[in-house]
Structure formats: structure tokens, C-alpha cells
Amino acid sequence: MDAVLALAEASKSFGAVRALREVSLRLVAGEAHALAGENGAGKSTLVKILSGVHRPDNGRILLDGAPVDFGRPADAQQAGVAVIYQEPTLFPDLSIVENIFMGRQPRTRFGRIDRTAMSEQARRLFARLGVHLDPEQAARGLSIADQQLVEIAKALSRDARVLIMDEPTAALSGNEVARLFGVVNALREQGCAVLFISHRLDEIFELCQRVTTLRDGTLVAEHLIADITPDDLVRRMVGRDLDALYPKQDSAPGEIALEVHRLTREGVFTDVSFQVRRGEIVALAGLVGAGRTEVVRTVFGIDRQDAGWVEVGGRRLRPASPTAAMAAGLALVPEDRRQQGLVMDLSIERNVALTGLADVRRGPLISRAAEHARARDWAVRLRLKFARLSDPVGVLSGGNQQKVVLAKWLARKPSVLIVDEPTRGIDVGTKAEVHRLLSELAVSGVAVLMVSSELPEVLGMADRVLVMHEGRLVAELPRDEATEESVMSAATGRTAA
Amino acid sequence: MLARRWESLILVLLVAVCVWAALGVDGFANTSNVSFLLLDTTEIALMALSMTFVVVAAEIDLSVASTLGLSCAVLGWLWNAGLSIEAIMPICLMVGTLCGAVNGLLVTRLGLPSLAVTIGTFALYRGLAYVILGDQAVADLPAAYTTPATQPLIPLVLVAALGVGAAVLLHATGVGRAVFAIGANQEAAFFAGIRVKRIKFWLFVASGAMAALASLILTFRYASARADNGVGLELAVVAAVLLGGVSIFGGRGSLPGVLMAVLLLGVVRNALILADVANEVLNFVTGLLLVASVLVPNLGALWRRRSTSQQEVP
Amino acid sequence: GGTTKGDAAPQQSSAPAATANPNAPLKQGLKIAFLPKQVNNPYFTIADGGGANAGKEFGAEVKEVGPSDANASSQVSYINTLMQQRQDAIVISANDPNAVVPALKQAMSAGIKVVSYDSDSGQDGRHLFVNQASAEDLGRTEAQLIAEQIGGKGKIAILSATPNATNQNTWIDFIKDELKKYPDMELVKVAYGNDDDQKSFTETQGLLRSYPDLKGIISPTTVGIAAAARYLSNSPYKGRVKLTGLGTPNQLRKFVKDGTIDGFELWNPGDLGYLAAYAAAALASGQITGAEGEKFKAGKLGEYTVGAKGEVLLGKPTVFTKDNIDDFNF
Amino acid sequence: MTALTEATRPGAGGRGLIDRLTRVRELGIVLALAALFGVTGAVNPSFLSVGSIRDILLNSAIVAMLAVGQTLVIVTRNVDLSISSIVGLTGFGGALVLADHPAVPIPVVIAGCVTLGAACGAINGLLVGMAKVPALVATLGTLYAFRGIDYAWAGGRQVNAADMPESFLALGSRSVLGVPLLALVTLTVLLAVGWMLRNLRSGRELYAIGSNPDAALLAGIRVRRRVMAAFVANGALAGLAGVMWAARFGTVDATVATGRELDVIAAVVVGGVAIFGGSGTVFGAALGALLLTGITSALAVLRVDALAQTAINGALLIAAIVLDRLLALRVAGTLRRRRYRDAR
Numbered sequence A: 001m002d003a004v005l006a007l008a009e010a011s012k013s014f015g016a017v018r019a020l021r022e023v024s025l026r027l028v029a030g031e032a033h034a035l036a037g038e039n040g041a042g043k044s045t046l047v048k049i050l051s052g053v054h055r056p057d058n059g060r061i062l063l064d065g066a067p068v069d070f071g072r073p074a075d076a077q078q079a080g081v082a083v084i085y086q087e088p089t090l091f092p093d094l095s096i097v098e099n100i101f102m103g104r105q106p107r108t109r110f111g112r113i114d115r116t117a118m119s120e121q122a123r124r125l126f127a128r129l130g131v132h133l134d135p136e137q138a139a140r141g142l143s144i145a146d147q148q149l150v151e152i153a154k155a156l157s158r159d160a161r162v163l164i165m166d167e168p169t170a171a172l173s174g175n176e177v178a179r180l181f182g183v184v185n186a187l188r189e190q191g192c193a194v195l196f197i198s199h200r201l202d203e204i205f206e207l208c209q210r211v212t213t214l215r216d217g218t219l220v221a222e223h224l225i226a227d228i229t230p231d232d233l234v235r236r237m238v239g240r241d242l243d244a245l246y247p248k249q250d251s252a253p254g255e256i257a258l259e260v261h262r263l264t265r266e267g268v269f270t271d272v273s274f275q276v277r278r279g280e281i282v283a284l285a286g287l288v289g290a291g292r293t294e295v296v297r298t299v300f301g302i303d304r305q306d307a308g309w310v311e312v313g314g315r316r317l318r319p320a321s322p323t324a325a326m327a328a329g330l331a332l333v334p335e336d337r338r339q340q341g342l343v344m345d346l347s348i349e350r351n352v353a354l355t356g357l358a359d360v361r362r363g364p365l366i367s368r369a370a371e372h373a374r375a376r377d378w379a380v381r382l383r384l385k386f387a388r389l390s391d392p393v394g395v396l397s398g399g400n401q402q403k404v405v406l407a408k409w410l411a412r413k414p415s416v417l418i419v420d421e422p423t424r425g426i427d428v429g430t431k432a433e434v435h436r437l438l439s440e441l442a443v444s445g446v447a448v449l450m451v452s453s454e455l456p457e458v459l460g461m462a463d464r465v466l467v468m469h470e471g472r473l474v475a476e477l478p479r480d481e482a483t484e485e486s487v488m489s490a491a492t493g494r495t496a497a
Numbered sequence B: 001m002l003a004r005r006w007e008s009l010i011l012v013l014l015v016a017v018c019v020w021a022a023l024g025v026d027g028f029a030n031t032s033n034v035s036f037l038l039l040d041t042t043e044i045a046l047m048a049l050s051m052t053f054v055v056v057a058a059e060i061d062l063s064v065a066s067t068l069g070l071s072c073a074v075l076g077w078l079w080n081a082g083l084s085i086e087a088i089m090p091i092c093l094m095v096g097t098l099c100g101a102v103n104g105l106l107v108t109r110l111g112l113p114s115l116a117v118t119i120g121t122f123a124l125y126r127g128l129a130y131v132i133l134g135d136q137a138v139a140d141l142p143a144a145y146t147t148p149a150t151q152p153l154i155p156l157v158l159v160a161a162l163g164v165g166a167a168v169l170l171h172a173t174g175v176g177r178a179v180f181a182i183g184a185n186q187e188a189a190f191f192a193g194i195r196v197k198r199i200k201f202w203l204f205v206a207s208g209a210m211a212a213l214a215s216l217i218l219t220f221r222y223a224s225a226r227a228d229n230g231v232g233l234e235l236a237v238v239a240a241v242l243l244g245g246v247s248i249f250g251g252r253g254s255l256p257g258v259l260m261a262v263l264l265l266g267v268v269r270n271a272l273i274l275a276d277v278a279n280e281v282l283n284f285v286t287g288l289l290l291v292a293s294v295l296v297p298n299l300g301a302l303w304r305r306r307s308t309s310q311q312e313v314p
Numbered sequence C: 001g002g003t004t005k006g007d008a009a010p011q012q013s014s015a016p017a018a019t020a021n022p023n024a025p026l027k028q029g030l031k032i033a034f035l036p037k038q039v040n041n042p043y044f045t046i047a048d049g050g051g052a053n054a055g056k057e058f059g060a061e062v063k064e065v066g067p068s069d070a071n072a073s074s075q076v077s078y079i080n081t082l083m084q085q086r087q088d089a090i091v092i093s094a095n096d097p098n099a100v101v102p103a104l105k106q107a108m109s110a111g112i113k114v115v116s117y118d119s120d121s122g123q124d125g126r127h128l129f130v131n132q133a134s135a136e137d138l139g140r141t142e143a144q145l146i147a148e149q150i151g152g153k154g155k156i157a158i159l160s161a162t163p164n165a166t167n168q169n170t171w172i173d174f175i176k177d178e179l180k181k182y183p184d185m186e187l188v189k190v191a192y193g194n195d196d197d198q199k200s201f202t203e204t205q206g207l208l209r210s211y212p213d214l215k216g217i218i219s220p221t222t223v224g225i226a227a228a229a230r231y232l233s234n235s236p237y238k239g240r241v242k243l244t245g246l247g248t249p250n251q252l253r254k255f256v257k258d259g260t261i262d263g264f265e266l267w268n269p270g271d272l273g274y275l276a277a278y279a280a281a282a283l284a285s286g287q288i289t290g291a292e293g294e295k296f297k298a299g300k301l302g303e304y305t306v307g308a309k310g311e312v313l314l315g316k317p318t319v320f321t322k323d324n325i326d327d328f329n330f
Numbered sequence D: 001m002t003a004l005t006e007a008t009r010p011g012a013g014g015r016g017l018i019d020r021l022t023r024v025r026e027l028g029i030v031l032a033l034a035a036l037f038g039v040t041g042a043v044n045p046s047f048l049s050v051g052s053i054r055d056i057l058l059n060s061a062i063v064a065m066l067a068v069g070q071t072l073v074i075v076t077r078n079v080d081l082s083i084s085s086i087v088g089l090t091g092f093g094g095a096l097v098l099a100d101h102p103a104v105p106i107p108v109v110i111a112g113c114v115t116l117g118a119a120c121g122a123i124n125g126l127l128v129g130m131a132k133v134p135a136l137v138a139t140l141g142t143l144y145a146f147r148g149i150d151y152a153w154a155g156g157r158q159v160n161a162a163d164m165p166e167s168f169l170a171l172g173s174r175s176v177l178g179v180p181l182l183a184l185v186t187l188t189v190l191l192a193v194g195w196m197l198r199n200l201r202s203g204r205e206l207y208a209i210g211s212n213p214d215a216a217l218l219a220g221i222r223v224r225r226r227v228m229a230a231f232v233a234n235g236a237l238a239g240l241a242g243v244m245w246a247a248r249f250g251t252v253d254a255t256v257a258t259g260r261e262l263d264v265i266a267a268v269v270v271g272g273v274a275i276f277g278g279s280g281t282v283f284g285a286a287l288g289a290l291l292l293t294g295i296t297s298a299l300a301v302l303r304v305d306a307l308a309q310t311a312i313n314g315a316l317l318i319a320a321i322v323l324d325r326l327l328a329l330r331v332a333g334t335l336r337r338r339r340y341r342d343a344r
């Protein structure tokens, strides 16, 4: 069978970094092809080459066997390539439906945009994906998850010959993923070629027929899914055997570190109360849009609550003041690293120093040495993949950026650590790393509150699981009672505990 | 590192122009002219210092020249009312600070775009100046202050001292780091516990205060306090800051660069006037310089990209 | 304590020390620089043109330099550079009479002769002031013009330049004083068009809206009168509301002919520059020092005498009506 | 710019709400306008007379025209400070041609000015779109440069009403069905541009570019071309405004329209166009222009002390922006609470 779209000995370097070296890849009609690799392996770079964002330094792109030159993303789109990029690319000021159809709006005979037709198509699309968003609402303020869903709708709306998805599921929870896979499989059976990237191996094995593994920009191997086990795949990716993914150590919960009392933010969440003790990991689970991020944002003082309060170590926090929260020993790793986690233009070291400007001072002045040391220390502990610590964070791969966000907050040695989708876009190796880290922190007496849409993570890491549904806390499950079923049924609001 | 490249670019340009003027334009290279030249840049330099902070934080203050005017008017008014100049000066500084504070409040508390706000106060403050001093021009200011103001020493020392201070503050302290972070991504800065609003507020306050300080020097230099002092200076200041390599989108820039830019513009002006170049050409050159300073590096990059992409095409 | 207005030392004018030699010839190749309020301003282009012509007559090199924006302090850096260029004389029309004084003083102490024209600088900042027409003449005649045009009774308004314009303000004072002689006339408002065409235009509209029974407008500024005339000429008020003031014939010819304006006045700016140039040359050649009573010849304009406070008066302003306007072209 | 604290999220059933919200945005200005005319009219009824209204329309025609053009540019997250100089250049150029070559037919002159303006716009477009010079820098530069050319060209010359053909000046004062011709021209342009921005792909793409330039590229939008187009269009409208200026004011020299750029931007911002691009309508901008010129005329009519006018102007401008902002915040708040109720 012949490849619809193929990459032949393509290489790409960014300055010193050789992101991709002589990589070849064939996308065949009716086949879902997975791309696996650690953070910074070169997956997104490959995607960006296939979609005309980057030109390969050398090597060729073949469309139906004939060499093509994708100078601009527009060219790739002309060729029938639809792409979901790793980072959402929405227009915040425009409505969701306009976001989906921008540049391809259905038109009447006179070239006038046919809005009714447009909305109609959008609704049908959302129905298929089971998305409960109002197509007419503006894209601004959508959570990462919702943005991700819009991106998916965008890509699916152009009935493409090739569908490329760079970690589309990173922020999604179980049933959105299920829906997505349903649609993708349908497309595939209609003869669409699919390239799928994810750090969740189970998803790869569920969706794909073939998997290509990258390591440090070079192609390691290509297999039929049938011929390979997850463990082999991991070994190929990481180049070594992997220790347990959920290394949860038991630790005796100490006194109450964080107490949230009847917290309410009208329109988003209502009457949320819970406690987190020193030494325990509490997970906040729920479906997309349940309001988890909203809760932790408010706890950390990003948003102002309409009612209720937050206590840390027995002392009430000043509302709506991250500074106060930090002073009290709180730390929040936000879900949106691009907008909230990092200052892309600033260097790695300066980003890490940003949360502790007081700690890297000599007298009134900043000490570059101290700054550098702080960053270096955590870069090593988190196995950060970087060229120079003085490089802007923006050039790091998605996962490595996530590591910088973690470093930035862990460097503060918080007493209460709140993490929102902490392993979003992080490869299995590092994921284990991060999990061990969280577990160690807990053991060392830190109170950890973890928002995660990844059920296995929740079940694997949490001492207690709090479940939210439509902005309310509907269940609290101790570790031994927390199962896939119990959590999901609570999250979907079927039972109220 | 971009800023570095920029500074050196401006520096080279500055040196080049100075050399050309010294050799080619008679009357340029002598102490009295140089001191005129430096004096002429004092006010712009002072306001450029604070403007740099504001622009790095991705805001802008177009009301500086009007603030300066208002402070001048207050000075003249109080002087006519018989207050002692020593008492008036701090009052003027306070007036400037207040103007800045108003801008700051409107921007931070109401989240209004600073461009819009300061276009408004641009008119408001100038207007108040007219209300206060009307059509008078107060000229009988004490020689004890006007004379030294026409000598380069004091203004220069002032600019130098404040310049160094500002440079250190922006490039070597936590506040500076915070300002850059705010300019580059204020949401992320806020999530990192930086007091975005508070810092921005103080930047505007500083901007106002600097304008007032500049107003004192200007008034004494010209021994004349009028409501329309310094009309149009805001564009000169912004031009200098941009020429100095500060990104109008915030998050990028360097103070030495800006100071050199101020000097560059001053030298070019002075040299061209000495060379009897018509005023219209002068404006033209100013504009060209501004565009070229960004265009040249960009075109370089553009050309490089072009050429590489050509060899990429199979 | 501190320095207050009270103990600010009165600025004594620097009495001309040198002695004059009335029959010294005009030096050749003098370098004379005209520094108008604003270059590219038609009025000054004409005036400085006159200066250039004079320069040709007595073999001097005359040039015009200056800012393109007429704001207070922009002239000072020009004075400084003119000093560097060792001009023999500077002929200046001061935007801010005070701001230029320190610089001019330095120039004078560097041996440069300074003549102010059109708009005087501080007295101790120049040797001579060539006055286009005494403020008193202008003010009073304008009041008289409007008076006879509206028959001595009714409401009138003034459309001036900027609130800070020194000339206009002195003229307006004399206008007000002259109006005292006309008990039936009432000056209802002084509006300011900031010498900006559109603003003057809008202000005129405003005047007529807020005083529907307005009889006349005096606009002692060339920009203002042109704008006002244009508004009136295609409004119902044309001819009903009288307009007079200062303007150039070329600007207003159309309106004089179509009856919007009965008459307005102005001196001849060309002559003003011409005279200023001769005065500068006379100073630079040592014919005069700027002391009262000294006499000097100004080419086709004949002989002039330095008056009190070093003032030289160009003469009485010309009144332009539809009868004589075609004799002038400026 | 992302909102710092409140992430406003129009929730389920937002349709009607969105409409309300958009309507409210212009409503703010409409209210301000009503207030202005109400108060002034109450104090001095002649302000509401037909003649007066016509004058105000006439006065705002030019600024509104410029505001429409400026909106095109600002929506793409750029700005054009050089318009005042373009108006000066084209205005003077047009007048000069009319004065020195009466033979040239007026339509040709108008077309010429529009083309000249478009050319200036193209220069800005090249600098911003192709050479990636930040718009504010580029156009601040061309602001000086174009004005310089203007001065050089004029060389102190002034073109007076007397020098221009009556038929041309008539365009400035003629009325059709009681509405000033110039106002009609502006209105036509306004409606046309407004329609295009809302109903054509190219129009929507301008908003997309302003809302998120990188995403626009990824979406396959030809960003450079569009930005270029926006600047050219703006330049052309500025050129047109230049002719209108000449026809309206008769006397033109090199200084025409100096400093007007800030008025125009103020009008646009008051009109609710986001200075950082992505949202706002030309109608809002035009209303903003009407409001600002209305204020000036009102102050002239209200016998306000001349010296106080500038100050009051500024104060009212700020008041308008603040009012608009407060309304927006209010709507955002109610939206959040409304969705809360929906969620129950």
C-alpha cells in the first residue's frame, strides 16, 4: 500500500540543537501511526515539518510519492493535511465557531459568509464529539481542555486525507478521549491517514496499528503495534528499563496544612470544602469543566472567591493575593504553562528565579551565580533537556517546558504544593520522575493537592480522591475505596457520596 | 542578547555621527556647542529613563510632556503668588507624582489600556496647565537658579546619577526582573506572585515625577514658566526609547541603549542645524533613523532566511 | 525664608556701551540670519523674503532658519547654533519673549547684533525691535473698523490665536480700551482658534450658535480671519455678520470680493523683513547702537529713527478694501 | 492581552448574552452621545438646530473617515500614527494641483490623492508586514518622514480658497437632502467597510490576525498580505480625508492636520476598539469620532471659558473610556452569574 504523506531522511536543527536527524516516516491511508519518544525527542518538530511550519534543513516531503515543498502551513492544508498542534492556537476574541472555520467559512454565492450554515456545521461536529460548548461563545477564557476540544473539532471539520495530532489528549479525561478515538477510527476507516502523538502508552496501543519511536531526534525503530509490548516501547523510547510509574510511598498524614472552607465562586464552583494534611497527596478528580482548575486558582489567590475562605497552617489567607499565598508556603503549578507557567522570552534560569527573586539576591542586587545555581540544581534533578540555561524557555520542547514550571515552584520548597495537570505532556520516564518527586515531597511532610484528568495517575498517586462535578464537590474517596468505577460514577454525577 | 547587539549598533552610529560632525561641521566640536547639545537633551533624557521602565512593562505614557507643562504652570502660578522657589519645587514634584498616580490608577485599577488613558490625560494635564497659568508667561525667576541651569554641570550630574541608578534598578535588581517579566507575559508574572498592578502603578508614578523634575530644569533653563512648555516632547521621548532598542511590546530593552539613543538624536539634530540643513530634512532624518534602526537588523534576518530557504527547496 | 518673587533682582537692561558712527558705510558680506517663529509659515516666508531682498541690495548673505513648530522654547537651540556659526546679526521673531533672552544675551556678549521683528523678545535680549505697527494703532484701528462696519452698535466677539500669543493679547487690550468709546457695542467673548484652521473654524461656528444676535467678529490673526471668513462666506450669516482683523490680501481677496468682508488691515510683511534686515546691517556696521534718537537709512523705505526702548516703527497699517486690494500681492 | 484576574467565560446559552454584550459595547458611546446632546441642547437649544447638527456632522466627517481606516489597522494589532502626515501631504498636494493646474479635472485630483495616500500606506505596510518593524515604530518614523516631504514640497507656500476652483470648494459645503456631502461620503465608506469586516473572509481574517498572529499563520491566513492591505486601505482613506480637508477648509499649507493622529486614535479607542487588536467595529469608531467632535462643538457653544476647553476635553475623553470599561466589566460579571443560574 502506498503512502499518502511521507518524510524521507528529513533533518532539522535549531542552532546547536539537532532536533531531527535523517528521519523517515510513511503515513498510509486507513492506518493510525503513533509517534513515541521522550520529551524533546523531536516529535513536534516532525509534525511542524509535515505541516509546513518548519522547512527541513535537508530531506524531502513526499505527497502521494511525489516530492512537495510546504513553504507555509497553507500549502500543507491545500494538500489535505489537518493538524492539531501540541499547543492550542485559538483566536481568543473570536467565537468558537469562527475559530473552527477561520479562512474556510462557508460562503453564499456573493462571497458573503453564511453564518447559519457555519453554526449548523459546528453544532453537528460538537454533537459527534459530545462536546458541550456553546459554539457562539468567545474562545477567551476556555480551559486548556476546552481549547484542546475546539482544536480537535477544527481539525476534524476539514475532511482531511491526513490527520496529524500532537498530544491532543494531554489535557482530556477518559470519556472525551473515548469520543475522540471513536471519531478518529471512523475517519480512518474512511481511508484517512492518521499520525498520533501521546505520552499515554495505553492510548497508543488502543488507537494505532503502527508505532515509530524517536530518541534524541533519531529514528530508533518502527513496529506494528501487534509485534510490541508497552514495556519494549518504553525501553526503546527511554533507552533503559523503567522503574515503577507510580512509586507511591506510604506516609503518615500529619496535622492539617491546607483547609478550604465553603469556598464559592459564583458561576464556576459552589460550596467547596476540604482539607489537606501534611504528608498526604490529595487528588482532585472530575470531568473537564468540573471546575477543578477554578478551585485551585482561587485557593492560590488568582481569582477572588465570592464566599468562603482558605486557611494555611491554621492562618487565614488574604483573598485574591498570590503573593500572600506564597508567603504562607503555597505553590501552584498551573495547567497552562505557556500563558500562566512561563515567560517564554525569558531564559530558563530567569524563569526559575522568578518565584524566588528574594532568594537569589546579594544585598539589593541579583546574583547571577545564585540564579544559575538554582536553575542548574533543578534542571539536573528533573533531567531537563536543554542547550544552555540562558536560552529562552520558548525553545524547549513541550515536556521540558513543563519541567521548568515544576522546577520554578519546587525551588521555593513549598509546604503546600498544588499541581494542576502536573504531568501534562510529560513523557513516561519523566512522569515516573515527577511522581517519585511528589511522593518524596509528601513523605518529607509537604501537603500535595493534585488536579489531574488522568485517572491512572489519580488512582496511583493519591491518598485521598476528591471528585468534582459541575462545580460541586460530590465525593471524597480514601485510597482503598478509589477505583476507576467509583471515581467515574461520582464525576459523571451518577452517585453523590 | 538582542539588546546587546542593539546597544553596540547605536554606539557605532553615535561615534560615527560624532566623528563626521567633528570633522565636517565647523562649530560642532567646541566645548560651548557640546554643552548646548548636552543641555538640550537633558529633559528628554530624564523622561526617557522612566519611560523605558514603562515601555519595558508593555505600557506607555503619552502624557509626560503635558505633565511637564502642568508642573511648569504650577511653578509659575505659585511663584506669582509669592511662594519661595525652594517651597515650590517640591510641590511641583508632588504635582507630577500625582499626575503619574492618576494614570497609574486608571491603568491598574480599571485595567484600561495605557495608550488610551494617557492620550486622555495628555489633553487633561495640558488643559489644566492653561487653566492655572492662563496666557501668562512667568519670567522673573531667580538668577540663582536660572543661571546654573544654563550651565551643563548640574543637569549632567543629575542625568548621569539617575541614569546609573535606573540602569542598576532595571538590570540588576528583583524589581527590574519583575518589570521585564510583566512586560513579556504579565499573566505568568502574576501567577509567579509578582505584584503586577502595584509595580505598574509605581512605574507611572515615577514617570510623572520624572516629568516634573524635567519641568524644573526646563523652566530654569529658559527662565520662563508657561503653560505650553514642552509641547510635543512626548513623541521625542518615545522615539528615543524605541530607537534605544526597547520593544514596544514590552519585555525587551536596555537603559544604556536608550541613553545612547537620546544622545544620538541630540547630536544628529545639533549637527544638522549647524550644517544649515532645513528643518524639514531634519524631521525626515529623525524618522528615517527611527525606522532604519529596526529595519536594518530585521532586513538582515529576513535576507538570511530567504537565502537559506532557497537552498532548502529540493 | 527662601527666594521669593519679592527679592528677585530686577533685570537691568544692558545699556549699549559702544558709540555710534552715523556715517559709517554698510559693511559688505555681512552674515544675517532670520529666525522666525516658524519656518514654512507663509507670513514669515514673505517677511524673510523681504529681508533677503534687502540683503541683496547691500551685499549681505541672508538666510532663514528655524523650527517648524511654533512652540515656546524651540528657538533657543537655533540661537545657540547661530552663535556657533558666528553670524554678524540675528533677526528674530520670538515665540517666547522670555525663553530666548538668556541665549540672546550670550549671543550679544559674543558680539552678535540682535534685532527682533514682528514679535519682540525681552528688551535686554536684543538691540532693536522693528515693530510692524504699534500695538496701539492696530488695536484701536481694528475696533474702529468693526465699529463703522456695524454702525457702532451691537454685540461683537474676538477670535484670537492661542491664549499665550503675546501680540494678540496686547492688541486685544487696546481693542477693549478703544471699545469704551462705543457705549452701544458689547464685546461678548474672546475665543481662541490656536492659529489652527479647523479649531478657528469650529470656534466661529460656536460663536454664532451661542450668540445668534452677534453683529461682528474681530480676528487679529491671519489664520483666524481666514477660517472665520470661510465659514461665514457659505453660511446664512454672510454679510449680516461683519468680519475684520488682520489678514493677507491673497488669503482674503475672494471674501472681500464676495462681500463677506468689507475691510481688514495689515502691514506689509515684506517691508517689515526688509526694514529689519537694514536695521541689523546698520547695527553690525556700527552706524547705530540701538540708542534712542539714532537714525539709519533703509533703502527704498527711506530713513528711520530709533524710538524709545530701542523700537523702530514700520509705519501705519494698510486697510484693504475691495477698492485697493488688487494693488497688493502677498 | 489576557485578562489578569477575571477569566470571563461566556457560558452555556451565551448566544443572546453575546449579542447583548456587543450591543452594550456600542450602547456605552450612544449613551454618552445622548447625554452630550441632551445637556448641551438643554442649555442652548440652538445646539440642536438643523444648521448646528449639520455643522457637527461636517466637522466629524473627516475624523470619522480616518477613524474607520485606523480601525482596519488597529484590529490587526497594529497602529498607524502617520495618518496625520498623510492627510497633510495629500491635502496640500491636491490643493496645489488644483491651484496651479486648473485644467486638471477634479475627479482626477481626488483619485490622485487617494492613490498617493495608498502609496504612503503601502510604505507603512511594507515596513510592518514585510520587514516586521513594529507598527508604532514604523509609523512614528513615517509620521516624521511624510511630514518632512510635505514641508519640503510646500516650502512655506499656502494655498488659499481664492486659488482653488469654486466647484471644488463647493464639495466641502454642499448638502444633499440637507445632509452634508462629506458626511455622506464618510457614511458610505463606513457602511461598506463595516459590511466587509463582518461578512467577508478577508474581513474576519483581519480580526483573527489581531487576535493571535501566530495562530493566524498556522490557520493558513496570508498574514503579510492582509496587514499590507489594511495599511494600504487606511492610507487610501487618509488620502481621501486629505482631499475632504482641502475642500472643507480652503486654506491649506504644509502643517495641515498636524497632531490629529492622537485625536483619531482616541476616537477609535472611545469607540470600543481594542487597542491590542482582535475586536471592535468601525461603527463604534465612527461614533467615537462623532462624540469627540461633538464635545468640541458643545464646549464652543456652552460658552465654556476658552482656557478650560482642553482640560474638559481630556476629562470627558477619559470619562467616556471609563464608562465604557465599567459597562464591559458589569456585563462580564452578570454573564458569570447568569451562567451560574443556567448551570443549576
Ligand SMILES: Nc1ncnc2c1ncn2[C@@H]1O[C@H](COP(=O)(O)OP(=O)(O)OP(=O)(O)O)[C@@H](O)[C@H]1O
Pocket: A014, A015, A017, A018, A019, A037, A038, A039, A040, A041, A042, A043, A044, A045, A046, A086, A385, A394, A395, A396, A397, A398, A399, A400, A425, A427
Ligand atoms: N523553535 C525552536 N528553537 C530552538 N530549539 C527548538 C525549537 N523547537 C524545538 N526545539 C528543540 O528541538 C528538540 C525537539 O523538540 P520537540 O518539540 O520536537 O520535542 P517533542 O518530541 O515534541 O517533545 P515533547 O514530547 O515534550 O513535545 C528539543 O530539544 C527542543 O528544545
Ligand SMILES: Nc1ncnc2c1ncn2[C@@H]1O[C@H](COP(=O)(O)OP(=O)(O)OP(=O)(O)O)[C@@H](O)[C@H]1O
Pocket: A141, A142, A143, A144, A145, A146, A171, A267, A268, A269, A286, A287, A288, A289, A290, A291, A292, A293, A294, A295, A335, A453, A470, A471, D009, D011, D012, D339, D343
Ligand atoms: N460550573 C460551571 N458551569 C459551566 N461551565 C463551567 C463551570 N465550571 C467550569 N466551566 C467551564 O469549563 C471549562 C473548564 O473549567 P475548569 O478548567 O475550571 O475545569 P477543570 O475541571 O479544571 O477542567 P480542566 O480539565 O480543563 O482543568 C471552562 O471553560 C469553564 O468555562
Ligand SMILES: [Mg+2]
Pocket: A043, A044, A045, A086, A166, A397, A398, A399
Ligand atoms: Mg511536542
Ligand SMILES: [Mg+2]
Pocket: A143, A292, A293, A294, A335, A420, A451
Ligand atoms: Mg484544569
